[in-house]
Amino acid sequence: MFTDLPEEQLRGYRSTVPEPEGFDAFWRGSIAVARERAVAPRLTEVDTGLTAIRTWDVEFSGWNGQPIRAWLRAPAHAEGPLPAVVHYVGYGGGRGSALDELAYSAAGYAHLLMDTRGQGSGWSEGATPDDFGTGPQAPGVMTRGIGSIETYYYGRFFTDAVMAVDAARSLDLVDGERIAVHGGSQGGAAALAAGALADDVRAVVARVPFLCDIPRAITITDAKPFHEIVEYLAVHRGEIASVLHVLSHIDGVHFASRITAPLLVTAALMDAVVPPSGPFAAFNASPSSAKDLLLHPYNGHEGGGPEDTAAALAFLARHLGSEGTRA
Numbered sequence: 001m002f003t004d005l006p007e008e009q010l011r012g013y014r015s016t017v018p019e020p021e022g023f024d025a026f027w028r029g030s031i032a033v034a035r036e037r038a039v040a041p042r043l044t045e046v047d048t049g050l051t052a053i054r055t056w057d058v059e060f061s062g063w064n065g066q067p068i069r070a071w072l073r074a075p076a077h078a079e080g081p082l083p084a085v086v087h088y089v090g091y092g093g094g095r096g097s098a099l100d101e102l103a104y105s106a107a108g109y110a111h112l113l114m115d116t117r118g119q120g121s122g123w124s125e126g127a128t129p130d131d132f133g134t135g136p137q138a139p140g141v142m143t144r145g146i147g148s149i150e151t152y153y154y155g156r157f158f159t160d161a162v163m164a165v166d167a168a169r170s171l172d173l174v175d176g177e178r179i180a181v182h183g184g185s186q187g188g189a190a191a192l193a194a195g196a197l198a199d200d201v202r203a204v205v206a207r208v209p210f211l212c213d214i215p216r217a218i219t220i221t222d223a224k225p226f227h228e229i230v231e232y233l234a235v236h237r238g239e240i241a242s243v244l245h246v247l248s249h250i251d252g253v254h255f256a257s258r259i260t261a262p263l264l265v266t267a268a269l270m271d272a273v274v275p276p277s278g279p280f281a282a283f284n285a286s287p288s289s290a291k292d293l294l295l296h297p298y299n300g301h302e303g304g305g306p307e308d309t310a311a312a313l314a315f316l317a318r319h320l321g322s323e324g325t326r327a
Contacts (some may be wrong), residue, residue, distance in 0.1 A: 004220065004275040007297070010267075015213040015253045015281035026249060027197050030063065030159045030296045037065025045071065046099045051106045052076050054323035055098050060111065062160035066115060068308060069115040069127040070094050070164065073105035074173055081175035083320045084110040084168045085162035085200075088161055088183035091141075091210065091225050092119055094126020104182075107313055109320075110174050118144075118184070132156065136236075141222045146246055148152060150217035154211070154250040158193040165198035178202050182312060185210045185274060185301065186225075188265075189252050194262070196255035201278050202257055203319040205312045207266045208303045212252035212278030215244055223272045256282035261288040263314065264317040267304050273301035292320070 005013060036062035045056050055073050061067035074082060084241050085104045089095065095115040104111040118141060120126015130153065134145035145151035161181070169176040180203040183191040188209030195204035210225070218229050229247070233240055248254070256263075267279035276295075283293045294311050296304045302313070 002269050003272050004269070004277045007269065007295070009117055010276055010280045012143075012284070013277050013280045014107055014284050017215055017251050019254050020245060020248045023249060023254060030155060031162050031197060034061065034159050034163050035065055035166065036064060037061060038163065039065070041170060043171075043315045044166040044310065046098055050076075050099070053102060057098075058167070060163060062117070062163045063156040063297045066117075066131055067128070067158050068164070069095060070097025070167075071098055071101075071104065071113045072081050072171075072173075073111045073113070075105060075108055078108075078110075078173070080110070080173040081114065082108065082110040082173060083178035083316075084112060084174040084180070086164050086168050086179060086181050086185035086188070086194065087111060087113045088125065088181070088194075089113070090183075090185035090187050091118055092122020093124040094128070096124035099137055099282065100124065103309055103313070104247070107317075109316070110168070110171070112118050112164060112168045114160065117160060118153070118271055121212070121224070121290075138224055138232040140228045142225045143232040143243075146243055149246050149249045152250070158190060158250060161190040161194040162198045165194055165201065169199075176200075176224060176269070178320050180205065181314055184303065184308075186262040188279075192252040192259065195261060196258035201261050203262045203264075203316060205264045205281065205315060206252075207308050207312070208268060208271060208274050209240055209279050209282055210299060211250060212256070213276075214247045214251050217278050220275050220277075221272050226273075234283070235282060240309050252278070252282045253285045257285040259286045260288050262315070264294065264315045266294040266296070266308050266311070268296040268299040268301065268303050271298075271301045271303075275295065293296070
């Protein structure tokens with residue numbers, strides 16, 4: 001069933017979530033510390049049995065200099081520099097197998113697929129711990145360290161996302177002037193964050209992006225992961241204001257309001273996991289003059305599936321170019 005406002009209202013919907021004081025200062029500080037403690041990425045080529053695509057196991061520096069894993073894939077014959085797609089994955093997943101997610105390298109891009117700290121094993125394997133102590137939390141990561149933005153899980157994860165762009169840009173294989181960020185659901189939230197916070201991102205693809213217009217989302221869906229916040233607040237009744245304040249630092253609406261690069265957002269009207277008012281709020285907040293929204297009226301959180309991938313490839317080719325071309 002439809003899970004949110006009618007389409008005609010969504011088209012003009014704007015979030016009223018307040019931007020916290022010090023939003024930009026917090027993110028500048030977190031990224032500055034990570035950059036101060038960063039070391040050069042380490043790449044180890046792996047034999048996947050594929051002949052058309054080369055793959056490397058990557059370790060790069062994320063939040064606070066902590067090591068984050070990734071896969072790097074590229075066309076086997078490519079010498080570079082190539083346009084790059086930095087890719088983030090959905091909630092509960094990790095970077096998966098070296099044989100997963102081959103579309104972007106097959107299309108001619110250097111494709112850096114970032115692992116997700118402290119996740120993996122929900123539906124795809126991860127290899128990066130979240131090496132940071134936290135207080136009480138509801139099951140999952142939505143309330144991990146939610147006592148303050150300095151300890152909150154998504155402060156670390158979104159900083160990792162920015163540092164993944166830095167890592168990609170440092171590689172000889174990559175054309176540092178042609179880097180896009182891409183992801184779905186939680187990965188779409190990371191794409192919005194990196195699109196706002198990383199240097200010189202050329203294009204942003206956020207498919208059914210999670211963590212947008214959070215105060216509304218937690219009141220109109222019982223689906224997890226948003227419902228993890230409700231479960232926490234049902235027990236920690238005196239922390240409502242402080243939790244919403246922490247969450248305002250990671251709301252995709254605020255990141256989107258800083259994205260001027262070309263932006264593609266997808267949404268689905270029957271999505272109970274990410275109600276479509278969130279993606280619409282992010283899309284409408286962006287000042288980009290080259291933004292597109294792809295809507296699937298009769299889909300849930302799976303969005304458009306292969307149609308979304310096809311749309312993303314066409315969008316990237318238009319704004320980023322592909323191997324041997326200049327956009």
